[in-house]
Amino acid sequence: xxxxxxxxxxxxxxxxxxxxxxxxxxxxxxxxxxxxxxxxxxxxxxxxxxxxxxxxxxxxxxxxxxxxxxxxxxxxxxxxxxxxxxxxxxxxxxxxxxxxxxxxxxxxxxxxxxxxxxxxxxxxxxxxxxxxxxxxxxxxxxxxxxxxxxxxxxxxxxxxxxxxxxxxxxxxxxxxxxxxxxxxxxxxxxxxxxxxxxxxxxxxxxxxxxxxxxxxxxxxxxxxxxxxxxxxxxxxxxxxxxxxxxxxxxxxxxxxxxxxxxxxxxxxxxxxxxxxxxxxxxxxxxxxxxxxxxxxxxxxxxxxxxxxxxxxxxxxxxxxxxxxxxxxxxxxxxxxxxxxxxxxxxxxxxxxxxxxxxxxxxxxxxxxxxxxxxxxxxxxxxxxxxxxxxxxxxxxxxxxxxxxxxxxxxxxxxxxxxxxxxxxxxxxxxxxxxxxxxxxxxxxxxxx
Amino acid sequence: xxxxxxxxxxxxxxxxxxxxxxxxxxxxxxxxxxxxxxxxxxxxxxxxxxxxxxxxxxxxxxxxxxxxxxxxxxxxxxxxxxxxxxxxxxxxxxxxxxxxxxxxxxxxxxxxxxxxxxxxxxxxxxxxxxxxxxxxxxxxxxxxxxxxxxxxxx
Numbered sequence: 001x002x003x004x005x006x007x008x009x010x011x012x013x014x015x016x017x018x019x020x021x022x023x024x025x026x027x028x029x030x031x032x033x034x035x036x037x038x039x040x041x042x043x044x045x046x047x048x049x050x051x052x053x054x055x056x057x058x059x060x061x062x063x064x065x066x067x068x069x070x071x072x073x074x075x076x077x078x079x080x081x082x083x084x085x086x087x088x089x090x091x092x093x094x095x096x097x098x099x100x101x102x103x104x105x106x107x108x109x110x111x112x113x114x115x116x117x118x119x120x121x122x123x124x125x126x127x128x129x130x131x132x133x134x135x136x137x138x139x140x141x142x143x144x145x146x147x148x149x150x151x152x153x154x155x156x157x158x159x160x161x162x163x164x165x166x167x168x169x170x171x172x173x174x175x176x177x178x179x180x181x182x183x184x185x186x187x188x189x190x191x192x193x194x195x196x197x198x199x200x201x202x203x204x205x206x207x208x209x210x211x212x213x214x215x216x217x218x219x220x221x222x223x224x225x226x227x228x229x230x231x232x233x234x235x236x237x238x239x240x241x242x243x244x245x246x247x248x249x250x251x252x253x254x255x256x257x258x259x260x261x262x263x264x265x266x267x268x269x270x271x272x273x274x275x276x277x278x279x280x281x282x283x284x285x286x287x288x289x290x291x292x293x294x295x296x297x298x299x300x301x302x303x304x305x306x307x308x309x310x311x312x313x314x315x316x317x318x319x320x321x322x323x324x325x326x327x328x329x330x331x332x333x334x335x336x337x338x339x340x341x342x343x344x345x346x347x348x349x350x351x352x353x354x355x356x357x358x359x360x361x362x363x364x365x366x367x368x369x370x371x372x373x374x375x376x377x378x379x380x381x382x383x384x385x386x387x388x389x390x391x392x393x394x395x396x397x398x399x400x401x402x403x404x405x406x407x408x409x410x411x412x413x414x415x416x417x418x419x420x421x422x423x424x425x426x427x428x429x430x431x432x433x434x435x436x437x438x439x440x441x442x443x444x445x446x447x448x
Numbered sequence: 449x450x451x452x453x454x455x456x457x458x459x460x461x462x463x464x465x466x467x468x469x470x471x472x473x474x475x476x477x478x479x480x481x482x483x484x485x486x487x488x489x490x491x492x493x494x495x496x497x498x499x500x501x502x503x504x505x506x507x508x509x510x511x512x513x514x515x516x517x518x519x520x521x522x523x524x525x526x527x528x529x530x531x532x533x534x535x536x537x538x539x540x541x542x543x544x545x546x547x548x549x550x551x552x553x554x555x556x557x558x559x560x561x562x563x564x565x566x567x568x569x570x571x572x573x574x575x576x577x578x579x580x581x582x583x584x585x586x587x588x589x590x591x592x593x594x595x596x597x598x599x600x601x602x
Contacts, residue, residue, distance in 0.1 A: 106559070154479065154480075155479070155492060156479035156491075156492040156493065156494055165559075181492055187559075187563070188563070203490060203492055209562075209563060210563060225490060226490075229489070231487065231489070231562075249480075249481060250481070250483055250490070255488060257487060257488060279488070
């Protein structure tokens with residue numbers, strides 16, 4: 001009996017010996033001048049590799065579940081060849097590294113992740129790379145607080161900040177992306193969450209191609225050619241972002257093309273060539289946005305089905321709306337939008353204008369066919385034409401109107417909080433002064 | 449005096465007509481300005497750009513060969529003989545090639561700006577080389593491209 005069980009006992013003993021080795025992750029330290037790759041080869045799943053400051057000229061391939069942490073000044077330099085770091089394993093953590101000089105091929109990247117899941121890429125600096133982080137056929141990776149810039153050339157020669165191809169479920173939070181082709185490129189990807197990212201000085205801030213279920217919240221997209229470019233996608237939620245300063249020739253704040261189920265809510269769309277443009281959109285919901293100081297506030301082209309606009313503020317746009325599309329209603333039946341060039345009155349006192357606001361003019365359609373007619377912008381003849389059109393509707397332009405135009409601009413949530421705070425302080429000071437003066441008066445009287 | 453004026457008129461007429469793109473040659477792409485006629489996307493990936501040049505000198509630019517095909521479907525009169533020439537670029541060199549003479553590599557997973565998966569080349573060898581390198585896809589010539597079902601048609 002004992003003889004038979006002995007091998008089993010040894011086996012179990014050995015198993016116990018093995019478990020702690022795996023559970024207590026080993027820590028390796030790579031000193032400057034050594035190779036990170038050989039440290040990776042020597043490591044096992046769950047191990048941590050600490051990288052000392054220094055420049056490591058190598059391309060690293062990771063095929064194990066390990067953590068690589070860079071101390072400040074740890075630089076991995078790809079030497080202008082291929083990908084700097086390739087991740088082919090899941091549960092990898094890359095943190096605090098500076099990653100630079102990838103190749104210039106179309107898919108060459110600072111960090112290239114393929115068929116790998118649940119990885120965390122955190123607080124890295126990527127510079128002079130073709131693409132920053134390229135994630136192909138992978139699921140549920142987290143990219144947090146990385147700084148990404150491509151090379152010093154025209155945007156047509158650069159790659160994208162973060163490129164996602166197929167797969168999905170990723171979380172992109174607080175990344176800082178500048179000087180790339182497209183900040184974040186969605187290529188047939190699904191279920192992405194974006195929060196607090198800052199994208200600037202690139203071609204498109206976010207570029208969604210054939211992607212679905214995307215939630216972008218509280219991002220800042222500024223000074224690109226176009227802020228948000230959506231094409232052939234579905235179920236996009238774009239909430240409380242700031243899209244500003246896209247003053248490029250043919251630049252847009254938000255351009256939505258052939259896309260279904262888009263929610264644009266609570267955004268600030270300021271100072272763009274064209275604020276918001278819709279072409280062949282289906283079920284687009286645009287609520288409570290601040291659309292102000294754009295060259296053109298709102299643009300419709302082609303056919304848009306079932307779009308709803310409510311409680312948006314259109315303020316101080318040079319051209320409020322440009323309509324080269326088909327008939328459409330711009331309110332949800334209860335509430336419309338605030339248009340600062342609305343010139344009728346609210347007689348019933350319910351905050352809604354009695355006459356419908358008419359968007360666009362015949363001139364817009366002509367412009368679509370004859371772009372050079374822009375020359376006649378604000379000329380007396382065009383003004384006369386627009387006026388005549390207002391007096392005699394159905395003069396030829398599409399019938400796009402807001403039947404419930406608001407008389408007062410909508411106060412946005414973020415602003416009311418600020419206002420109430422601001423109001424409290426002067427109020428307190430006022431009360432203080434009144435008390436002081438009462439005191440002075442009462443005391444003064446007594447003294448006499 | 450009259451004769452001089454006549455010569456001047458003829459010369460100026462010649463200069464004006466000289467500006468006309470009667471040879472139907474393709475035009476350089478300016479990624480800073482040019483956008484696709486169909487999908488509005490700026491033409492940043494210059495070597496994937498395509499062009500339609502019409503007999504009356506109009507140049508239409510596209511970011512992807514699929515958009516050009518969609519445009520030609522829409523503008524049926526351009527399909528008539530000699531009304532327009534279609535150009536694609538060799539993806540390696542950026543050389544302009546007439547669509548009839550070009551060869552293409554196709555696989556739905558090949559990246560192109562509009563995800564049509566058709567990449568163009570100046571000759572059959574380069575297209576075959578690309579397919580071999582990628583380890584997937586097929587080579588299309590002008591005729592098989594005519595019968596190709598584009599992603600936007602599905």
